[in-house]
Amino acid sequence: MKAALNALRGAVCLAAALTLSACVIAGPPAKDYTAFRAASPRSILVVPALNNTVSVEAPDFFLSTISQPFGERGYYMFPAYMVKRLLEEDGLSDAGLVHNADASRFGALFGCDAVLFVSIERWESQYIVISSSTNVEFTYTLKSCRTGQALWTDTQSMTYSPQASNSGNPLADLLAQAIVSALEKAAPNYIPLAKMANLQASTIAGRGLPAGPYLPEQHLKDATAFPAN
Numbered sequence: 001m002k003a004a005l006n007a008l009r010g011a012v013c014l015a016a017a018l019t020l021s022a023c024v025i026a027g028p029p030a031k032d033y034t035a036f037r038a039a040s041p042r043s044i045l046v047v048p049a050l051n052n053t054v055s056v057e058a059p060d061f062f063l064s065t066i067s068q069p070f071g072e073r074g075y076y077m078f079p080a081y082m083v084k085r086l087l088e089e090d091g092l093s094d095a096g097l098v099h100n101a102d103a104s105r106f107g108a109l110f111g112c113d114a115v116l117f118v119s120i121e122r123w124e125s126q127y128i129v130i131s132s133s134t135n136v137e138f139t140y141t142l143k144s145c146r147t148g149q150a151l152w153t154d155t156q157s158m159t160y161s162p163q164a165s166n167s168g169n170p171l172a173d174l175l176a177q178a179i180v181s182a183l184e185k186a187a188p189n190y191i192p193l194a195k196m197a198n199l200q201a202s203t204i205a206g207r208g209l210p211a212g213p214y215l216p217e218q219h220l221k222d223a224t225a226f227p228a229n
Contacts (some may be wrong), residue, residue: 030206034228036151039144041113042213043076045106047139048084048095050119058123058190059095062138065194066118069202074215078110086110107145114151117141122157124211126189133161140201142209152209156197160189 016189046066049059063080071077092098099117106115122137132206137157143150205225211218 016191028207030225030227031152032229033152033210033226035144035149036142036210036226037228039114039149039151041075041142041144043078043111044070044142045078045083045110045115046070046080047087047098047115047117050095050099051123051211052119052121052124055123058120059189062118062120062123062194064218065191066116066198069195069199070116072215073202073209074212074219075209076214078112083110091207103143103145112145114142115145117143133157133159134190134193136190136197137199138192138194138197138198138201144169145178154201154207156201158193158197158207160193177227223227 026141049062049066051059061082067077067080067221086109087093092101099119103115106112117140119139120136121139122135125132125134135157138155140152140154140156141150142152171183200208205222206227208226210222210226211220
């Protein structure tokens with residue numbers, strides 16, 4: 001598991017490097033971290049995701065992927081499933097109610113500095129004849145539990161499309177593609193895509209989160225990558 005995570009992180013770092021090199025030409029500008037720096041959050045509470053898809057299992061699967069990458073940016077992350085249970089006991093069992101609640105309410109309940117709201121926009125597998133693709137898309141909003149101000153927002157989308165091997169035999173390749181696509185259709189694996197999306201959202205320089213206090217070797221030393229205007 002650790003080796004797989006390291007490989008995933010390496011891939012994201014490579015993608016980040018390519019993105020930064022492309023920014024000179026047409027990449028998106030770095031975000032303004034003025035509000036984030038002023039709030040200087042140390043802890044992040046993740047609430048249940050708002051599900052805008054038809055997949056009923058998406059929120060629970062997604063919840064299992066969100067805490068680690070943000071925690072590794074140097075923030076204390078409240079245990080996500082404990083938070084979900086306590087919110088249900090407090091009358092906030094519906095994700096729509098949670099996302100419409102004042103962020104300061106979570107500060108009073110949990111003592112957190114910031115709350116992370118995530119909406120699941122896509123969680124689907126598309127199957128067309130002999131090809132398939134698995135797609136996820138998320139929007140992230142981090143708000144201050146003291147003022148309710150939005151400190152950071154982001155959107156990530158990921159797609160996986162199985163590729164047929166090139167054996168030199170067109171009929172064999174066509175059959176292989178059909179088999180792989182059928183397997184992906186029967187049991188699409190969304191978890192790696194969700195992990196990759198969360199890792200990119202949290203780590204890419206100029207777009208993700210500045211290093212938190214529990215990453216002391218980088219905390220308050222990354223103003224160039226995460227500028228405050």
